[in-house]
Amino acid sequence: MKIEERDGITIITTDERLDAVVAPQLKEAVSKLAEQAETKLVIDLEHTRFIDSSGCGALVASLRAIIKSNGDMKIANPSPQAKTLFQLTRLHRVFEIFDDMDAAVKSFTSS
Numbered sequence: 371m372k373i374e375e376r377d378g379i380t381i382i383t384t385d386e387r388l389d390a391v392v393a394p395q396l397k398e399a400v401s402k403l404a405e406q407a408e409t410k411l412v413i414d415l416e417h418t419r420f421i422d423s424s425g426c427g428a429l430v431a432s433l434r435a436i437i438k439s440n441g442d443m444k445i446a447n448p449s450p451q452a453k454t455l456f457q458l459t460r461l462h463r464v465f466e467i468f469d470d471m472d473a474a475v476k477s478f479t480s481s
Contacts, residue, residue: 371395379475381446383414388425396425400432409441412474416447421455433465446474 371392372383380403385392403409413429415421421429429445436443445467448456456462468474 371399373399376475379410379412379478381412381414381471381475383416384418386417386419388415388418388421388428390422390424393424393428396428397431397435400435404435404439404441407439407441409436409439410478411436411441411443412446412471413443414446414471415449415452417449419449419451421452426455426459426461429461430464442478444468444474444477446471 371385374381374383382396382399384396388396400411403411411432413432433443443465445456445465447470448467453462453467456465456467466474466477468477
């Protein structure tokens with residue numbers, strides 16, 4: 371998992387797996403970010419090929435934490451596997467999902 375900042379927007383790039391091992395690390399990182407008001411966050415899933423229920427839970431918990439602090443969170447670059455999972459679980463209705471990073475970053479300035 372890699373965390374970087376671009377134009378005031380925090381980008382978390384996940385590894386190949388977002389599972390019970392990695393999910394607590396993601397929730398912890400987002401929890402720290404949510405301590406700052408109005409955090410703008412993009413979760414980059416480009417390299418993520420496997421997401422289990424813990425990973426889904428971590429994404430939902432992250433979104434709740436960010437919204438609670440008046441921030442916003444987007445998903446970028448979902449792999450085909452991640453897209454399928456979001457549709458099967460209907461999470462595509464919960465998250466704003468963008469096919470590329472630039473579109474996700476630009477969406478913060480247009481809203």
